[in-house]
Amino acid sequence: MAIDQDMLHQLTTQEDLPELDLSWLRPEDRARVEATRLRPGRKGLTLDTLEAGQELPDASDDYTARPRGAERHPAAARHHLYYPLRHETWSDNVRLLYEEAVQRQWSSATDIPWHTLRPLPDDVERAWCQFATFLTEVEFIAGDTPGQWLERINPEWYEVKLFLLTQIMDEARHLDVFRKRALANGGGLLQESGGGGLRIILECQDFSEFSAIMHVFAEALVQTLFRSGEALAYNEAEKAIFRLCAQDESRHIAFGVMHLKHILETQPWRREEIHYYLDKIEGPLSLDMQSGASANAPLFDEAIMVLAGGGRKNIDKGFDFLMNLRRRQVLEYLHRLEVAGLPERRYRMNPVLRAFIET
Numbered sequence: 073m074a075i076d077q078d079m080l081h082q083l084t085t086q087e088d089l090p091e092l093d094l095s096w097l098r099p100e101d102r103a104r105v106e107a108t109r110l111r112p113g114r115k116g117l118t119l120d121t122l123e124a125g126q127e128l129p130d131a132s133d134d135y136t137a138r139p140r141g142a143e144r145h146p147a148a149a150r151h152h153l154y155y156p157l158r159h160e161t162w163s164d165n166v167r168l169l170y171e172e173a174v175q176r177q178w179s180s181a182t183d184i185p186w187h188t189l190r191p192l193p194d195d196v197e198r199a200w201c202q203f204a205t206f207l208t209e210v211e212f213i214a215g216d217t218p219g220q221w222l223e224r225i226n227p228e229w230y231e232v233k234l235f236l237l238t239q240i241m242d243e244a245r246h247l248d249v250f251r252k253r254a255l256a257n258g259g260g261l262l263q264e265s266g267g268g269g270l271r272i273i274l275e276c277q278d279f280s281e282f283s284a285i286m287h288v289f290a291e292a293l294v295q296t297l298f299r300s301g302e303a304l305a306y307n308e309a310e311k312a313i314f315r316l317c318a319q320d321e322s323r324h325i326a327f328g329v330m331h332l333k334h335i336l337e338t339q340p341w342r343r344e345e346i347h348y349y350l351d352k353i354e355g356p357l358s359l360d361m362q363s364g365a366s367a368n369a370p371l372f373d374e375a376i377m378v379l380a381g382g383g384r385k386n387i388d389k390g391f392d393f394l395m396n397l398r399r400r401q402v403l404e405y406l407h408r409l410e411v412a413g414l415p416e417r418r419y420r421m422n423p424v425l426r427a428f429i430e431t
Contacts, residue, residue, distance in 0.1 A: 119171060130159065158228070161229055163235075166330075169323045169326060183316065184249060203376065208247050208254065214273075215240050235327060280335050283331050289354070347417070
């Protein structure tokens with residue numbers, strides 16, 4: 073179809089073009105720009121360098137996507153943001169943890185010495201595959217859950233958003249590396265778990281509930297397991313998996329402990345609420361532990377026993393390892409709560425869990 077020349081002329085006539093608004097190019101701002109010019113420090117241009125000398129507001133009345141420090145737009149669209157108060161999602165170590173996370177990323181493809189895998193006895197290999205199957209499932213949930221909270225956090229607290237994004241990437245690597253371990257040595261993925269405890273994490277209704285249950289409780293248990301991984305590893309590839317995953321989990325736990333500490337210091341009336349959240353997650357786990365093997369994931373605990381015992385013939389040795397692991401998990405969980413400012417949890421903890429440290 074031929075172009076209408078009159079219409080083309082009208083569209084390209086200078087007088088029809090809108091006038092440019094360059095008011096944002098303000099020469100008078102030059103001095104302000106020079107005064108805030110940043111210089112990288114010894115660790116580079118970090119968030120601490122970026123925010124040096126800046127006082128954080130405790131609340132925001134802005135429900136738009138405006139970055140902190142930018143000027144407001146009078147017609148900016150509002151978003152459905154849940155947390156206008158910094159205290160509800162903040163952790164005093166969040167900037168440091170974000171910087172560490174971006175500097176310590178690793179690849180499951182190139183940073184694991186997969187060439188060290190060797191054929192294992194059938195029962196040991198199948199135990200590793202069941203162990204890795206369950207952890208793949210766990211890490212899917214661990215990656216999905218932080219993503220639910222990103223849109224609810226006000227951009228004013230962008231550091232928390234950045235950290236949660238690194239956590240999602242960490243968990244993506246974890247599910248990737250455990251899936252690869254299940255498949256790499258010829259065993260394959262085995263039995264899915266019941267998933268009851270994992271659903272509790274997904275169904276959290278408040279950020280502090282999510283952080284207390286996932287960061288302080290669930291990931292703390294996983295971290296103790298990873299730090300005990302030398303007893304379950306049969307080659308350098310498996311040792312590297314445990315070491316690198318534990319490194320990542322340490323950041324997630326550190327965020328949760330300091331967030332809980334911040335909540336208890338700035339909103340002390342929420343103390344009983346936090347206890348309620350911990351009651352909620354400790355209950356299902358206590359039922360799992362009562363028989364010595366998880367009701368929701370019995371194959372997982374049995375796999376640990378086979379791995380720790382060096383095979384099914386030494387299952388008693390593996391059972392002793394599992395019970396000692398449970399004790400360490402409870403003790404380290406309590407220690408983190410003490411650091412956060414909740415020492416009385418020791419006496420309010422589920423009796424089944426408390427029994428592991430009283431015997």
